[in-house]
Amino acid sequence: MNTLRMQLRFLVPLVITLVVASYLALPLMDRLTLRWFSRDVNLRGELLTNTMADSISEALKDPLGLRLQVLFNRAVQDERLVAIGLCTLNGELLRHTPAFPRDLGCAQATETAGRKDPQMHIEGGSVHVGMHPVKADNGEHIADLVLLHDLSFVERRSQDTQKYLIVLISGLGVIIALITVVVAQLSWRGWVSGARALLRGEGLISPLISTSPELAPLAADLRSRLRDLEDEYRRSLGPETIWNPERLRALLRTQLRGDELIVVSNREPYIHEDTGHGTIVKRPASGLVTAVEPVMRACSGTWIAHGSGSGDRGSVDKHDRVLVPPGKDDYTLRRIWLTEEEEKGYYFGFANEGLWPLCHVAHVRPVFRENDWQEYRKINQRFADAVVAEARSEDPVVLVQDYHFALLPALIRKKLPRATIITFWHIPWPNPESFGICPWRQEILEGMLGSTILGFHTRFHCKNFIETVDRYLEARIEHEHSTISFHEDTTFVENYPISIAWPSDTTMATWAPVAQCKERVLQRLGMPPGHRIAIGVDRFDYTKGILERLHAVERLLEKHPEWIGKFSFVQVAAPSRSSLEEYRAFQDRIQNTTRRINERFGNDSYQPVHLLAEHHESDALNELYRAADACMVTSLHDGMNLVCKEFVAARDDERGVLILSRFAGAAREMSEALIVNPYHVEETADALHRSLTMPEAEQRERMASLRMTVHEFNVYRWAGRMLTDAGRWRLRERIEARVQRHQPGVG
Numbered sequence: 001m002n003t004l005r006m007q008l009r010f011l012v013p014l015v016i017t018l019v020v021a022s023y024l025a026l027p028l029m030d031r032l033t034l035r036w037f038s039r040d041v042n043l044r045g046e047l048l049t050n051t052m053a054d055s056i057s058e059a060l061k062d063p064l065g066l067r068l069q070v071l072f073n074r075a076v077q078d079e080r081l082v083a084i085g086l087c088t089l090n091g092e093l094l095r096h097t098p099a100f101p102r103d104l105g106c107a108q109a110t111e112t113a114g115r116k117d118p119q120m121h122i123e124g125g126s127v128h129v130g131m132h133p134v135k136a137d138n139g140e141h142i143a144d145l146v147l148l149h150d151l152s153f154v155e156r157r158s159q160d161t162q163k164y165l166i167v168l169i170s171g172l173g174v175i176i177a178l179i180t181v182v183v184a185q186l187s188w189r190g191w192v193s194g195a196r197a198l199l200r201g202e203g204l205i206s207p208l209i210s211t212s213p214e215l216a217p218l219a220a221d222l223r224s225r226l227r228d229l230e231d232e233y234r235r236s237l238g239p240e241t242i243w244n245p246e247r248l249r250a251l252l253r254t255q256l257r258g259d260e261l262i263v264v265s266n267r268e269p270y271i272h273e274d275t276g277h278g279t280i281v282k283r284p285a286s287g288l289v290t291a292v293e294p295v296m297r298a299c300s301g302t303w304i305a306h307g308s309g310s311g312d313r314g315s316v317d318k319h320d321r322v323l324v325p326p327g328k329d330d331y332t333l334r335r336i337w338l339t340e341e342e343e344k345g346y347y348f349g350f351a352n353e354g355l356w357p358l359c360h361v362a363h364v365r366p367v368f369r370e371n372d373w374q375e376y377r378k379i380n381q382r383f384a385d386a387v388v389a390e391a392r393s394e395d396p397v398v399l400v401q402d403y404h405f406a407l408l409p410a411l412i413r414k415k416l417p418r419a420t421i422i423t424f425w426h427i428p429w430p431n432p433e434s435f436g437i438c439p440w441r442q443e444i445l446e447g448m449l450g451s452t453i454l455g456f457h458t459r460f461h462c463k464n465f466i467e468t469v470d471r472y473l474e475a476r477i478e479h480e481h482s483t484i485s486f487h488e489d490t491t492f493v494e495n496y497p498i499s500i501a502w503p504s505d506t507t508m509a510t511w512a513p514v515a516q517c518k519e520r521v522l523q524r525l526g527m528p529p530g531h532r533i534a535i536g537v538d539r540f541d542y543t544k545g546i547l548e549r550l551h552a553v554e555r556l557l558e559k560h561p562e563w564i565g566k567f568s569f570v571q572v573a574a575p576s577r578s579s580l581e582e583y584r585a586f587q588d589r590i591q592n593t594t595r596r597i598n599e600r601f602g603n604d605s606y607q608p609v610h611l612l613a614e615h616h617e618s619d620a621l622n623e624l625y626r627a628a629d630a631c632m633v634t635s636l637h638d639g640m641n642l643v644c645k646e647f648v649a650a651r652d653d654e655r656g657v658l659i660l661s662r663f664a665g666a667a668r669e670m671s672e673a674l675i676v677n678p679y680h681v682e683e684t685a686d687a688l689h690r691s692l693t694m695p696e697a698e699q700r701e702r703m704a705s706l707r708m709t710v711h712e713f714n715v716y717r718w719a720g721r722m723l724t725d726a727g728r729w730r731l732r733e734r735i736e737a738r739v740q741r742h743q744p745g746v747g
């Protein structure tokens with residue numbers, strides 16, 4: 001029934017169109033044929049006149065006009081010529097054949113012949129009137145010949161043409177109607193099943209493909225193009241409101257009423273180093289600094305950190321403060337001094353030989369010494385005193401950073417009970433059993449619970465922490481609100497995945513094109529044009545999976561010897577904590593493995609592994625990120641890892657492949673990377689091969705999506721979410737305080 005209705009919907013307008021077309025076309029056709037024949041008849045008349053001109057001129061000499069009459073009578077024997085008349089130059093009808101209409105004079109004949117449609121009706125039908133000048137031998141115009149041609153044959157032909165036209169239009173109509181019926185039938189079925197398939201989520205074109213499998217590749221292509229366009233559109237819209245420095249500043253002004261911000265970390269954001277030629281300023285290789293520095297630039301305030309550079313003392317004022325970044329002076333860096341002994345116990349000992357391996361569970365035994373612990377406590381107290389000294393109000397917002405300061409929150413809380421203390425733990429938090437190894441586990445947990453907000457990168461780390469507290473402290477845990485109440489204080493435990501500051505358009509505009517970066521890097525490393533490279537960028541640390549990465553490179557060259565001579569792996573390893581035995585042994589091991597692989601697969605002109613064990617400034621790293629075909633981040637355990645985010649931010653060309661360890665916090669956000677288990681050498685080698693052979697379209701697809709994530713989930717969002725929660729918390733406390741004041745009996 002529907003099909004019939006559908007077909008009628010097509011057919012009725014079609015029939016109407018055909019009728020109207022015929023109605024308009026037939027008279028037009030008539031007029032056209034008449035005009036064509038008139039032109040023919042005129043030509044014919046001219047020809048006849050020219051042929052007869054001599055005879056007429058001779059015959060005119062005959063005073064009786066008999067010769068003229070004979071000539072004319074002979075001429076009208078032509079079946080189409082009805083009558084002939086001869087007009088003098090004075091307009092007098094001199095001679096004419098018998099059928100010449102009596103009432104047709106020379107003047108009327110001249111007027112009719114000059115019309116667009118030179119016809120007149122005489123007895124027996126229509127005639128065409130032609131007026132043609134007769135010229136003598138010398139070209140003199142001597143008379144005019146009036147020729148009346150029969151037009152009935154035109155009408156006959158026109159009728160014939162009309163007949164043909166009607167048959168043609170009707171024939172066409174029938175054919176079109178037939179095609180319409182068939183197409184309507186087919187497409188109705190197609191649309192119905194298409195709509196059904198759509199409702200089933202199978203798309204519109206699948207019914208067509210099932211009937212014509214040869215269309216399948218075309219349809220697949222079309223589908224993927226449509227999806228591309230859709231994604232492109234979504235990407236172009238971007239997130240609704242992106243977090244940026246302005247938004248963060250506005251948040252501080254509104255939600256935190258412009259309260260001052262104090263950051264505490266062990267590592268300082270700018271290190272002054274004395275060289276033989278004066279003092280230089282260095283940026284340390286530290287994820288923490290990468291993330292927190294842009295936040296401080298946006299918010300101002302004071303950053304308290306260990307002054308570890310040889311030129312640090314010489315560059316501060318008498319209060320141990322210096323304005324940074326140099327030349328911009330956005331915020332104050334307050335330096336804390338440690339003796340070698342203190343640094344050894346607090347930083348190298350307790351923090352990096354104890355807590356670091358304890359939290360990373362990276363198969364390096366944590367070492368806990370009583371002496372280190374005492375230094376750790378002492379230095380935490382020193383930093384707490386510095387916070388109190390730097391605070392200009394009794395309720396500052398203090399951002400405590402990382403495992404160097406587990407005791408700091410409770411120490412600050414003791415002196416500044418109304419402070420909002422946000423502690424962020426930049427490294428993983430292990431399960432309760434692993435954490436139980438620490439002899440001072442209780443003190444550490446109690447110290448951390450001095451925080452108002454305690455942040456980890458992932459939910460998993462939050463869960464581990466809450467379970468650890470549950471196991472070792474007498475605290476009240478509210479899982480629903482993710483809060484821990486211990487003694488008088490309540491701590492909100494939440495995950496805040498850290499990130500980087502997304503480069504601004506102005507920054508990106510200063511970057512050299514990718515091709516140029518590649519050319520420069522290859523040239524610097526002595527590699528030929530077109531050589532493929534994968535990179536690794538890390539602190540020289542055993543948790544980063546550098547050894548596993550080298551094994552994967554070696555396996556790639558074994559499995560795919562076609563890469564020998566055509567591919568190299570470049571590892572940037574910034575020296576770190578080198579005075580620790582564990583680190584020195586690890587660094588030696590990496591040097592040895594590099595040497596071994598290079599001897600095995602390299603030659604005088606080819607080195608499969610380049611180990612660049614030196615500090616690189618951010619511009620040099622950016623160039624390397626842009627030059628790389630692939631970036632390997634294969635941490636054995638990592639809180640977040642910001643190298644992968646920096647790599648993605650550097651690739652505005654949407655090329656390059658990220659290989660990412662599933663044990664890095666970043667793997668939870670960056671699922672478009674090639675996710676690997678770094679302990680599984682075979683899998684990592686395969687991922688490396690895949691990255692080097694990945695089609696450009698796939699690279700683009702993955703990279704564009706990763707870029708969207710990192711752009712949106714940037715470091716301002718990280719800080720913004722923590723500060724928003726802090727703002728809410730402060731508001732709640734203020735309301736509680738007011739309510740208590742109004743209660744009877746409360747002074």
Ligand code: G6P
Nearest residue numbers: 267285286287288402426427576
């Ligand atoms: C990790 C830690 C940071 C530390 C960084 C560099 O990312 O979480 O707190 O700053 O490593 O280590 P370093 O010991 O050189 O400061």
